[in-house]
Amino acid sequence: MTIVDAIAEPLPRAVIDLAALRRNVAHLTALISPAETMLAVKADAYGHGLLPIAEAGLEAGATSLAVLEVPAGLVLRRAGITVPLLAWLHGEDTDWRAAIEADIELGISAVWQLEAIAAAAADRPAVVHLKVDTGLSRNGATREQWPHLIDAALELQRQGVVRIRAAWSHLADASIADDEAALAEFRSAVAEAEERGARFEILHLAASSAGIRMPEARFDLVRFGIAAYGFSPFDDCTGAELGLEPVMRLEAPVVEIHVGGTTRARLGIGFGDGVPVLGIAKTSVLLGGRRCPVVTVDVDTMTVDAGSARVAVGDTAILFGSGHDGTVTAEKYADWAETIADEMVTGVALRVPRIYEN
Numbered sequence: 111m112t113i114v115d116a117i118a119e120p121l122p123r124a125v126i127d128l129a130a131l132r133r134n135v136a137h138l139t140a141l142i143s144p145a146e147t148m149l150a151v152k153a154d155a156y157g158h159g160l161l162p163i164a165e166a167g168l169e170a171g172a173t174s175l176a177v178l179e180v181p182a183g184l185v186l187r188r189a190g191i192t193v194p195l196l197a198w199l200h201g202e203d204t205d206w207r208a209a210i211e212a213d214i215e216l217g218i219s220a221v222w223q224l225e226a227i228a229a230a231a232a233d234r235p236a237v238v239h240l241k242v243d244t245g246l247s248r249n250g251a252t253r254e255q256w257p258h259l260i261d262a263a264l265e266l267q268r269q270g271v272v273r274i275r276a277a278w279s280h281l282a283d284a285s286i287a288d289d290e291a292a293l294a295e296f297r298s299a300v301a302e303a304e305e306r307g308a309r310f311e312i313l314h315l316a317a318s319s320a321g322i323r324m325p326e327a328r329f330d331l332v333r334f335g336i337a338a339y340g341f342s343p344f345d346d347c348t349g350a351e352l353g354l355e356p357v358m359r360l361e362a363p364v365v366e367i368h369v370g371g372t373t374r375a376r377l378g379i380g381f382g383d384g385v386p387v388l389g390i391a392k393t394s395v396l397l398g399g400r401r402c403p404v405v406t407v408d409v410d411t412m413t414v415d416a417g418s419a420r421v422a423v424g425d426t427a428i429l430f431g432s433g434h435d436g437t438v439t440a441e442k443y444a445d446w447a448e449t450i451a452d453e454m455v456t457g458v459a460l461r462v463p464r465i466y467e468n
């Protein structure tokens with residue numbers, strides 16, 4: 111019997127620079143001090159990997175984590191993360207009791223959610239952050255519903271079923287004028303709740319955009335997402351201009367070379383891995399020390415024009431990275447593909463291994 115070595119299938123990889131994440135979090139946390147950083151790790155930490163990002167963010171100064179849904183919070187608890195966690199997207203399947211008993215704080219937008227908490231009969235009060243809609247119309251009590259939500263929460267607090275910890279909202283980031291109007295709306299909703307007898311330990315409103323540009327919106331904490339991953343929340347400036355560094359570098363191996371008048375390299379990554387198909391005419395990758403224009407993107411491969419570059423099967427192409435040494439940032443790649451950096455990094459498929467660098 112002959113034993114033949116298996117030939118490893120060359121895979122694309124997303125290399126995650128945890129030191130860059132730590133520097134971003136430290137930088138943002140210093141900027142907003144004495145407000146604190148709640149690091150948003152929803153959507154598998156914007157595609158970077160939930161647990162490693164949570165751990166690195168906490169090392170760098172974040173004091174709490176925003177997880178979107180309860181199951182992600184349970185994953186963090188099982189991994190030994192003990193800091194406050196906030197989950198605010200709930201549905202019929204939400205395991206309220208597991209959330210409460212794992213000390214996951216719950217963003218609450220509607221009375222039915224409070225009723226579900228009461229019905230869960232957990233062994234301790236649920237810690238709730240009451241969410242008011244200040245104009246975004248996304249998952250928050252309207253100003254009409256708000257007094258009812260407050261009264262219901264106060265009643266359950268009297269019964270020992272909940273502990274009201276926070277009032278909060280989310281800004282649309284559409285324009286400064288909109289955000290200022292939303293800020294005024296938030297203050298007025300908080301005042302209304304206080305008149306009804308609610309006392310909040312903390313208030314929070316800002317995500318990356320207002321956290322950076324609107325100091326009066328920082329309150330007790332800022333829920334930083336995209337900025338922590340190195341990208342600007344603004345159209346008019348880049349992450350680099352804000353002192354931020356991209357955390358993810360997306361690489362793919364050359365799997366085939368066609369030599370004709372010009373060299374065409376096929377890379378082992380495609381739209382099934384999250385590479386955008388839009389804007390191909392503008393996109394290029396770094397390969398063999400030069401920018402190579404993209405020719406086609408298929409489901410699991412893409413072809414680039416390597417010109418007269420000397421490239422070989424097994425070489426590595428970089429789609430996006432730090433923005434230094436010839437790489438472009440995901441912000442730049444996103445411009446070409448008519449999308450945003452958030453989508454570029456979050457869209458990298460789960461089958462692409464994440465490789466962590468310290």
Ligand SMILES: *Cc1c(COP(=O)(O)O)cnc(C)c1O
Pocket residue numbers: 150152176280316317318319333334335336337343
């Ligand atoms: C996604 C999200 C954030 C983080 O937003 P960025 O703009 O990425 O900083 C903060 N708060 C809530 C409620 C979110 O859904």
